[in-house]
Amino acid sequence: MNSAQLFHQIRQKQSFLCIGLDTEMNKLPGHLKDVELPLFEFNRQIIDATHDLAIAFKPNVAFYECLGPSGWQQLELTINHIRNNYPGILIIADAKRGDIGNTSKKYAETFFHYLRCDAITVAPYMGSDSVLPFLEYADKWVILLALTSNQGADDFQFLGTGNHERLFETVLRKSLHWGNAGNMMYVVGATRASMLVKVREIVPHHFLLIPGVGAQGGDLAEVAEYGLNGQCGLIVNSSRAIIYADSTKRFAEAAREKAREIQGHMKEILKNKGLTER
Amino acid sequence: MNSAQLFHQIRQKQSFLCIGLDTEMNKLPGHLKDVELPLFEFNRQIIDATHDLAIAFKPNVAFYECLGPSGWQQLELTINHIRNNYPGILIIADAKRGDIGNTSKKYAETFFHYLRCDAITVAPYMGSDSVLPFLEYADKWVILLALTSNQGADDFQFLGTGNHERLFETVLRKSLHWGNAGNMMYVVGATRASMLVKVREIVPHHFLLIPGVGAQGGDLAEVAEYGLNGQCGLIVNSSRAIIYADSTKRFAEAAREKAREIQGHMKEILKNKGLTER
Numbered sequence: 001m002n003s004a005q006l007f008h009q010i011r012q013k014q015s016f017l018c019i020g021l022d023t024e025m026n027k028l029p030g031h032l033k034d035v036e037l038p039l040f041e042f043n044r045q046i047i048d049a050t051h052d053l054a055i056a057f058k059p060n061v062a063f064y065e066c067l068g069p070s071g072w073q074q075l076e077l078t079i080n081h082i083r084n085n086y087p088g089i090l091i092i093a094d095a096k097r098g099d100i101g102n103t104s105k106k107y108a109e110t111f112f113h114y115l116r117c118d119a120i121t122v123a124p125y126m127g128s129d130s131v132l133p134f135l136e137y138a139d140k141w142v143i144l145l146a147l148t149s150n151q152g153a154d155d156f157q158f159l160g161t162g163n164h165e166r167l168f169e170t171v172l173r174k175s176l177h178w179g180n181a182g183n184m185m186y187v188v189g190a191t192r193a194s195m196l197v198k199v200r201e202i203v204p205h206h207f208l209l210i211p212g213v214g215a216q217g218g219d220l221a222e223v224a225e226y227g228l229n230g231q232c233g234l235i236v237n238s239s240r241a242i243i244y245a246d247s248t249k250r251f252a253e254a255a256r257e258k259a260r261e262i263q264g265h266m267k268e269i270l271k272n273k274g275l276t277e278r
Numbered sequence: 279m280n281s282a283q284l285f286h287q288i289r290q291k292q293s294f295l296c297i298g299l300d301t302e303m304n305k306l307p308g309h310l311k312d313v314e315l316p317l318f319e320f321n322r323q324i325i326d327a328t329h330d331l332a333i334a335f336k337p338n339v340a341f342y343e344c345l346g347p348s349g350w351q352q353l354e355l356t357i358n359h360i361r362n363n364y365p366g367i368l369i370i371a372d373a374k375r376g377d378i379g380n381t382s383k384k385y386a387e388t389f390f391h392y393l394r395c396d397a398i399t400v401a402p403y404m405g406s407d408s409v410l411p412f413l414e415y416a417d418k419w420v421i422l423l424a425l426t427s428n429q430g431a432d433d434f435q436f437l438g439t440g441n442h443e444r445l446f447e448t449v450l451r452k453s454l455h456w457g458n459a460g461n462m463m464y465v466v467g468a469t470r471a472s473m474l475v476k477v478r479e480i481v482p483h484h485f486l487l488i489p490g491v492g493a494q495g496g497d498l499a500e501v502a503e504y505g506l507n508g509q510c511g512l513i514v515n516s517s518r519a520i521i522y523a524d525s526t527k528r529f530a531e532a533a534r535e536k537a538r539e540i541q542g543h544m545k546e547i548l549k550n551k552g553l554t555e556r
Binding site for chain 1: 300341344350354375376377378381382384385387392393404423426429430431433434437438439448452
């Protein structure tokens with residue numbers, strides 16, 4: 001998927017919502033725990049109920065890996081279900097990979113070729129050759145960690161690295177030599193909305209993947225204020241607030257209601273900026 | 279495995295060699311390409327031929343992931359083969375994982391509980407809470423990326439972070455608050471042997487995992503000169519030089535010869551330091 005297709009989807013759906021599929025066995029509704037492929041069955045119903053409100057789905061690979069080969073099979077089935085039924089949606093593998101060149105090449109093969117995802121989250125610590133192999137695929141995306149939403153982000157990401165710059169800013173600036181706004185995005189934690197100003201100074205045109213936004217309109221409004229650009233430029237993720245909105249047989253319906261609520265806020269924001277088609 | 283058990287193994291085998299199982303379909307000997315579980319069959323023969331010369335095996339997870347569920351099955355079979363037949367050997371998952379707390383917890387479950395590895399390589403960019411969940415398991419190890427051997431290491435790891443310190447030094451220093459020499463090791467690239475002096479100033483007692491050492495005694499001697507401590511403190515990895523030493527039916531025998539050659543150098547080094555039992 002290229003950036004024009006992504007922006008088209010955003011305008012059509014009046015949404016920049018990504019739904020995180022952090023699907024856990026012990027959080028599934030009771031009636032699903034005994035089915036043969038419980039994670040997939042849960043995901044399938046969530047996806048079917050929300051696909052017209054979200055522009056992206058983001059399976060968190062750790063939650064599938066921990067079940068071994070069956071987990072990988074259910075991850076694969078989930079991705080294929082999206083790919084085959086809702087072909088316009090961006091599929092992000094939240095995998096935080098990154099290694100030396102020949103190993104990153106294998107990870108790229110796994111997520112782009114074998115699993116047919118559109119995008120993968122990548123950790124920057126090992127530098128250019130850990131990222132470049134992912135950029136060799138046309139219409140695929142690297143989503144590089146810049147500023148994460150967790151507490152540990154303070155340990156290294158805010159360190160001054162000279163030139164009045166902090167590490168997350170150096171990561172952004174250096175990565176501009178590796179890719180462009182058509183094949184790279186950045187993870188920027190919503191808990192640091194004010195930092196979006198700094199981020200936008202360095203990468204005004206790139207899409208940003210924003211985790212850590214609650215269902216509150218307030219958070220979202222702040223993120224939009226500092227992060228929106230002329231092509232929207234934001235993908236805001238919500239995982240647990242949507243997929244675990246209810247733990248009974250009506251979980252998918254409840255997920256839809258929650259997704260609709262967030263999408264409603266997004267529609268207002270996009271309309272106010274003249275970024276919708278309708 | 280704790281550090282006393284690891285040091286005991288080093289003295290017994292007169293070796294600090296780790297063999298990297300970067301096993302690739304297209305590099306397998308021709309006669310193995312048609313067997314049902316080719317990666318596992320290759321690994322099994324390599325392991326059986328070299329287990330008395332190596333103190334650790336390090337499967338590179340990317341090379342298994344790229345085959346989907348079958349790759350995970352073969353990774354699992356490989357680990358179980360080591361665990362069941364050579365229980366004293368350290369098993370390192372080279373996975374470069376790291377994410378927010380609840381996700382790192384899942385990765386820890388996968389590699390420590392489900393796959394029963396002893397150690398996992400972890401990327402530091404997301405800070406403390408991306409590492410701590412791995413440290414909750416007794417007798418397991420986090421091997422944190424400090425200074426990697428690839429070219430991209432120059433992009434961020436050498437950035438000055440104030441206090442006359444570079445990023446890799448800050449990573450080492452801060453991580454001392456998270457774990458200790460009994461549950462953390464560090465990746466330090468052998469291509470930067472002179473940097474080992476700096477590393478040893480900050481972490482004198484920890485084990486270091488050293489990738490990027492060729493078969494040459496020279497490299498190894500330099501790494502040993504700057505890196506050895508009173509409990510050896512080094513695990514030196516070689517992958518392709520050993521496992522792909524020969525591409526015919528005698529690949530395992532050739533791997534043994536190569537491993538024996540490197541172990542021979544290590545034996546001399548350990549003897550000179552009085553670190554062997556024999």
